[in-house]
Amino acid sequence: MIPPEFGCTPWGRAWVRTVESTTAVGPNPxxxxxxxxxxxxxxxxxxxxxxxxxDVSASDAVQRxxxxxxxxxxxxxxxxxxxxxxxxxxxxxxAVGDLPDTLEADLxxxxxxxxxxxxxxxxxxxxxxxxxPCVHILATIYTLVQLIxxxxxxxxxxxxxDTKLASLADLDWVELTEIDAxxxxxx
Amino acid sequence: xxxxxKELVLPGASATELPGRLQATFVPADDAIAxxxxxxxxxxxxxxxxxxxRPGTCRFALPQQDRVVLxxxxxxxxxxxAALPALLALDRRADVGASVRAWxxxxxxxxxxxDEAFEELGARMPAAAHAVLNNEGTAITAAPALLTxxxxxxxxxxxxxxxxxxxxxxxxxxxxVAWLSARAGRGxxxxxxxxxxxxxxxxxxxxxxxxxxxxxxxVVCPTSLIGNWxxxxxxxxxxxxxxxxxGAGRELPESFAPGTVVVTSYSVLRKDEPLVGTGWDVVVxxxxxxxxxxxxxxxxxxxxxxxxxxxxxxGTPVENRLEELWSLFNVTNPGLLGNRARFRQRFVAPxxxxxxxxxxxxxxxxxxxxxxxxxxxxxxxxxxPKQYSTIICTLTDEQVRLYREAVDRAFSEGxxxxxxxxxxxxxxxxxxxxxxxxxxxxxxxxxxxxxRSGKFDRATEMLAEIVDENDRALxxxxxxxxxxxLSSHLADALGIRPIPFLHGGLSSERRDQLVHxxxxxxxxxPILLLSLRAAGFGLNxxxxxxxxxxxxxxxxxxxxxxxxxxxxxxxxxTLNVHTLVTGGTVEDRIAQMHDTKRGFAxxxxxxxxxxxxxxxxxxxxxxxxxxxDTLA
Numbered sequence: 147m148i149p150p151e152f153g154c155t156p157w158g159r160a161w162v163r164t165v166e167s168t169t170a171v172g173p174n175p176x177x178x179x180x181x182x183x184x185x186x187x188x189x190x191x192x193x194x195x196x197x198x199x200x201d202v203s204a205s206d207a208v209q210r211x212x213x214x215x216x217x218x219x220x221x222x223x224x225x226x227x228x229x230x231x232x233x234x235x236x237x238x239x240x241a242v243g244d245l246p247d248t249l250e251a252d253l254x255x256x257x258x259x260x261x262x263x264x265x266x267x268x269x270x271x272x273x274x275x276x277x278x279p280c281v282h283i284l285a286t287i288y289t290l291v292q293l294i295x296x297x298x299x300x301x302x303x304x305x306x307x308d309t310k311l312a313s314l315a316d317l318d319w320v321e322l323t324e325i326d327a328x329x330x331x332x333x
Numbered sequence: 334x335x336x337x338x339k340e341l342v343l344p345g346a347s348a349t350e351l352p353g354r355l356q357a358t359f360v361p362a363d364d365a366i367a368x369x370x371x372x373x374x375x376x377x378x379x380x381x382x383x384x385x386x387r388p389g390t391c392r393f394a395l396p397q398q399d400r401v402v403l404x405x406x407x408x409x410x411x412x413x414x415a416a417l418p419a420l421l422a423l424d425r426r427a428d429v430g431a432s433v434r435a436w437x438x439x440x441x442x443x444x445x446x447x448d449e450a451f452e453e454l455g456a457r458m459p460a461a462a463h464a465v466l467n468n469e470g471t472a473i474t475a476a477p478a479l480l481t482x483x484x485x486x487x488x489x490x491x492x493x494x495x496x497x498x499x500x501x502x503x504x505x506x507x508x509x510v511a512w513l514s515a516r517a518g519r520g521x522x523x524x525x526x527x528x529x530x531x532x533x534x535x536x537x538x539x540x541x542x543x544x545x546x547x548x549x550x551x552v553v554c555p556t557s558l559i560g561n562w563x564x565x566x567x568x569x570x571x572x573x574x575x576x577x578x579x580g581a582g583r584e585l586p587e588s589f590a591p592g593t594v595v596v597t598s599y600s601v602l603r604k605d606e607p608l609v610g611t612g613w614d615v616v617v618x619x620x621x622x623x624x625x626x627x628x629x630x631x632x633x634x635x636x637x638x639x640x641x642x643x644x645x646x647x648g649t650p651v652e653n654r655l656e657e658l659w660s661l662f663n664v665t666n667p668g669l670l671g672n673r674a675r676f677r678q679r680f681v682a683p684x685x686x687x688x689x690x691x692x693x694x695x696x697x698x699x700x701x702x703x704x705x706x707x708x709x710x711x712x713x714x715x716x717x718p719k720q721y722s723t724i725i726c727t728l729t730d731e732q733v734r735l736y737r738e739a740v741d742r743a744f745s746e747g748x749x750x751x752x753x754x755x756x757x758x759x760x761x762x763x764x765x766x767x768x769x770x771x772x773x774x775x776x777x778x779x780x781x782x783x784x785r786s787g788k789f790d791r792a793t794e795m796l797a798e799i800v801d802e803n804d805r806a807l808x809x810x811x812x813x814x815x816x817x818x819l820s821s822h823l824a825d826a827l828g829i830r831p832i833p834f835l836h837g838g839l840s841s842e843r844r845d846q847l848v849h850x851x852x853x854x855x856x857x858x859p860i861l862l863l864s865l866r867a868a869g870f871g872l873n874x875x876x877x878x879x880x881x882x883x884x885x886x887x888x889x890x891x892x893x894x895x896x897x898x899x900x901x902x903x904x905x906x907t908l909n910v911h912t913l914v915t916g917g918t919v920e921d922r923i924a925q926m927h928d929t930k931r932g933f934a935x936x937x938x939x940x941x942x943x944x945x946x947x948x949x950x951x952x953x954x955x956x957x958x959x960x961x962d963t964l965a
Contacts (some may be wrong), residue, residue, distance in 0.1 A: 154678040185687060187562070240669035242699055244679065296679050296692045318702075319472035322403070325460050327396035331352050332431035332459025 152181065152288055156250040158295035160261040165279075165287050167264075176277075180284035189289040193196045193304060198290060202282040214268040218305045222258055225303065229253060243297040260301045286324075350397070351406075356461050357420075358432040360391055360408075361474075361482045361714075362707075364504035364511075366416040367391050368749060370430055370461075381427055386411030389714060393464040394473045412504065413487065417443070432462035443487055455480050467699070486511045489708040492543040497572045500535055503881035505712045509536040510543075512705050517544060517615055521729045522643040522665030524621070526706035529798050530720060530879075531647035532910040534565050535647060538616050540605055545592035546614040546641075553635070554619035556598040559792040559851060560916035561623065561725040562619070563596060585611060585794070599623045602638075603630040613640040620794060621645035624664055625657035627673060635664045638672070648798045650706070655681045657843065664705050670696075709878075709907055712856040715741055716907040719900055723924065724795075724914040727787035728961075735768045735775060736918065736959050744954060752896075759954065762919065762942055765957060769915040770815050770884055781818040783826075788913050792819070792883060793826050797912065799879050800827055805851070805859045805880035809868070809895050811886055813838065816862045817945035819883070831856050836864035852876050865895055874898045882912045887923055889926035917961045 153159035166177065183189060183204055190199045198213040218226065233249035234240055253260060264279055269284045277285075294301045339878070355649040356370035360426060368378050378385050386409045396406045405607045411741050413417075414669050417440040423429070435458045442450050455477035463479040467473070474482075477678065481938050487872050489511035493502065502510065511524065513536060516523045527533050541550045552562055559579055566575050566963075577583075577595040584609045585595065593916035601607055616638055618624060624645070643665045659676045662669050670676050670936040677916045680696050709716065743761045748754050767775035799806045818835045824830035835847050844867070850857035851874055861874065865886055877899040891910075900908045914920050923941060947954060 149678045149682045154682060155675075178917075187687075238668065241669060241679075243676070243695060244671050244675060253620075254507075269927040292683065292689065293691060294681050296689065297695060318475055318478040319467060320460075320475050322394055322401045323471045325394060325396075325473065327399050327401050330396040330401065330460045331354070331356070332457075333354075333437075333460065 152291045153184065153295065155244065155295045155298055156247050156259075157298040157301040158291040160250070160259070160292060161287060161301070162270050163293045164261050165264050165284055174284075176281045176284055180281050181288050182291065183281070184191065184288035190216055190287050191286060191293065192291070193290070195304065195306060195321035196268075198281075198286060198304075200286040200289065204285070205280065207273075209273045210273055211269070211271045211282050212287045213270075213283065213286060214303040215262045215304055216266055217307060218258075221305075223307060225256060226253065226258055226306075229256065230302065243299045247301065262305075281319045335873055341645065350395075351463070352430060353428045354428065355435045356430040357382055358391070358393065358404070358408075359436060359439075359479055359483050360410065360465055361402075361486060361508055362481070362505065362509075363389065364412050364437060364486055364507040365410040365412055365521070366420075367410050368681055369406050369408040371620065374407065374409055376710050381429060382420070382425060383423070384411040384415035385409055387714065392466045392470065394460065394466055398959075402750050402944055403466055409945055410504075410676065413490065414601045414756060430461060431459045435459065435462040443484070446484075451480050451484070452477065453598070459653070462474050477739055480542050482511070482515075482805045485515045489514050489543070496542050496545075498539055498572065499543055499569050500539075500569045502535070503532070503712070503715045504534050504537070505715055506532055506539075506705055509533075509705060509707075510539040511695045512536070513540040514543065515644040516644070516703075521703065521707065522645075522662075523703045523728055524647065524651070524665055525662055526647050526649075526651060526704060527707045528706070528802060529795070529909070530709060530722070531707060533646045533648065534562070534619070535569060537619070538569050538573075539643065540644070541566075541594050541617070542573050542592070544614060547591055548612055548614040548641070549589040549591075549593040549595055549610075551608070551613045551616045551638070551640070552594060552596045552619060553602050553616065554596070555623060555790070555794065556600055556729075557787040557794070558619060558724075559596055559598055560727045560787075562723045566594060566596075568737055572665070578605075578865055599631045600633045608714050609634065609637055609639075611639075613638060614642070616640040618643065618645045618664065620663075621647040621661055622649055622657075625651075625654070625660050626888060627656070627660040627663060632660055636667065649801050651704075655684065655696075661793055662700070662703065669699065669703065677727065701746055701904065713907065719896070719908050719910060721910045721912070722910045723914055725789060725914055725921070726791045728915060728959075729785055729787055729918065731772050731785055732768055732787070732915075733961070734957065735772055739764045739768065740954070740957055740959070743952065748950065748953075755943065758946040759942055761957070762945065765919050769817075769920050770810075770812065771818060773818055774812065777814075779818075781822050783822075786884070789819075792881065792913060795881070797822060798826055800829070800859050803859070804878045804921050805876050806861075806881060807899055808860060808862045808881045808883055809865045809892075810862065810883040811865045812884065815883065816864055820862055823860060827860070828862070832860050832862060833866075834862040837867040839867075848874060858867060863895075863898075868895060868898060872898050877908070878906055879909045879911065882910070884916070885920055885923065887913070887927075889927060912957075917959055919957050922956050923958075 153162035183202060186201045189200050191198060196215050196217045200211040202209045202211055229249060229252045230248055233246045233252060237246035240246060269283045271280050273280050273282055334756065352370050354370055355368060360365045368374060368383065371377055377384055382810050389408050389410045390405050391408045393404060393406045394401050398404040404652045420437040420440045423437055438454055441455065458476040463474050463476045465474045475679065482757065487505065490507060503676045525533055546601050548789045554562055559577060563575055563577060566573055574593040576593060576595045578585060578595050579601055597608060618635060626632060645665045646662050651661060657672050659673060670803045680692050683692035697798045763776060769788060771789045783788060796806060813836050816836055820832045820834045823832045833847050835844055880896050882892055914924050
């Protein structure tokens with residue numbers, strides 16, 4: 147079976163629901179265009195805690211998108227960490243960057259949502275259309291969905307406080323940008 | 334890793350300034366210390382009484398103004414055995430870079446095995462001492478990690494020399510054994526995916542021989558390779574106890590001598606309870622394409638074996654076949670890539686459907702530490718121009734029966750004497766060689782199925798691997814019928830048709846066409862079958878990187894002449910010459926006599942078959958009779 151293109155994991159799917167809300171009146175005509183942009187690599191997305199930046203190339207112009215996501219309050223954060231620890235302990239053999247799908251259900255049971263609805267996002271785009279969210283913002287979210295499907299842990303990292311984001315730095319390698327040119331030879 | 338790697342444009346060393354002072358960097362892949370840092374490198378190395386080593390080029394990080402960039406650097410690579418004593422003897426006042434002094438200190442610390450001292454050294458090593466780049470050219474090995482690899486490399490060397498391993502390992506092989514040992518030491522599995530011809534079997538044997546655990550080791554290989562494993566173990570590590578676990582009467586002993594290696598096949602693994610019930614130390618899966626399908630019984634059985642460490646060996650590049658990659662790692666490193674459904678969601682769909690660079694990069698970083706693949710191109714400097722290997726193939730039950738019947742019939746009917754005798758001996762020899770090739774050839778059938786001849790199956794597996802690597806091969810046989818059988822079978826098995834067969838029955842125009850197509854035409858089939866008689870000389874087939882002798886002419890000069898169709902003096906690439914020999918048969922016996930120069934003098938002076946006809950019945954029977962015990 148071919149997994150769905152957007153939202154093949156519950157983690158990505160939750161984010162799909164923020165733009166394809168079932169309560170919306172009628173289909174949003176911009177969604178197919180937004181998916182097409184995401185599908186065709188038109189979106190360059192970088193993510194940080196509570197923040198998405200994207201350059202969206204559409205119709206010969208590049209639009210800059212920025213979306214702010216509210217971080218979890220300390221209590222939610224603590225509760226989430228507790229649930230993560232429990233769920234990962236129950237799921238040995240979990241690959242790097244993955245989260246067990248049972249955790250998604252646990253979070254829902256505790257009324258913790260990691261996907262952020264459009265009404266809670268603070269989104270800005272350089273484009274001139276008045277309608278918000280514009281197709282560029284929607285394409286950014288679809289691209290985020292793909293990244294989360296690839297690495298579910300990102301869904302949690304986006305909402306966590308900075309200190310928790312210390313990604314597992316690879317101790318065996320030193321990035322070229324981290325090397326001091328002046329002391330390279332040590333003499 | 335084609336889908337993963339980015340093309341890099343390496344700036345020449347000229348773009349960056351060399352420090353002008355001698356530097357030293359340990360390069361694990363070459364198992365050597367690289368000297369570098371100034372244009373008059375050889376003089377500087379000599380001046381400090383350091384070993385010159387071999388010339389090479391390394392990809393290092395180098396400072397360029399205020400940043401660090403990647404560069405190709407001309408180096409001299411000195412083997413550790415020579416480099417370390419020279420470093421220790423280096424004058425303290427010598428005008429050398431701090432990186433050289435750092436490696437002198439590392440050499441001095443080896444005896445003590447003092448973790449804290451190594452940690453302190455790792456903290457103060459200058460970047461130049463550990464400037465070895467990763468594949469992507471984005472990072473260098475951290476000093477502590479490089480020191481760990483250095484210590485592992487040295488302990489592997491010590492372990493190899495303290496056992497009775499009878500082989501001179503090439504530097505990349507020492508690195509391979511160190512890599513395998515480090516994995517085993519930490520209880521991690523891994524995939525050794527060196528290209529065919531680089532000696533994966535030898536590296537695995539060194540791993541097994543240097544771990545003389547109370548718990549036995551297990552080697553699982555295709556049936557056609559069981560004899561080869563027994564032979565290679567006996568040759569490279571004669572003191573290792575070996576048990577063949579295959580065939581109807583197989584039985585595992587109650588207890589095992591330390592370091593015992595049990596050799597079995599994938600077909601036995603599928604159904605054998607004692608294998609699953611035994612606790613193993615190292616399990617090696619040779620030709621691990623056999624477990625690339627996660628649904629297959631062999632894959633499931635492989636995953637249920639209880640072992641300290643599981644190593645898969647394959648020469649087929651696996652990185653680009655994601656489902657196969659998952660299946661291999663599901664056996665060697667369970668959990669590394671997650672369960673199969675999730676793996677599809679996270680990696681297969683993103684990479685295959687929308688060419689996701691982030692998913693590819695993530696997968697690469699997850700797999701890379703657990704996969705070692707070297708290509709011949711990468712280690713070309715360490716390889717000889719021609720590399721010979723003899724592959725011992727296993728007889729099938731049908732071949733054993735036909736072979737015994739043929740020998741018994743001939744001797745009970747009597748071989749007679751005089752001219753009649755040589756005719757009858759020749760006919761018998763031909764029958765036996767045909768049976769070794771494939772029962773279909775002996776029985777005069779047009780259809781050669783798999784599963785009936787160990788040699789035939791092994792040849793198919795090897796050629797599939799060669800084609801997979803985009804290499805080209807020449808396959809020599811002395812029989813027209815065998816060539817035809819191979820041609821139609823390989824066309825089906827490899828999905829390439831037709832597989833051309835150059836033999837004496839073709840017009841000279843047609844032969845020229847085949848040769849020309851093989852040499853010049855990129856679309857031509859990568860395999861050319863040749864009759865040894867028709868192709869003995871005059872042909873130029875240097876595009877081949879592999880030569881396979883499917884059956885034996887028993888005249889080394891004739892075989893060498895054929896081999897040289899593909900070899901030209903001064904050629905840069907290594908030519909791999911594979912000779913297939915069916916274990917325990919007359920093929921094997923004659924090959925051993927050639928190798929050891931013992932036995933009947935005439936046999937290796939030229940006309941082997943005429944010489945055999947002159948032997949007494951008793952001597953002849955000893956040469957021809959099937960001896961499966963030599964392999965047991």
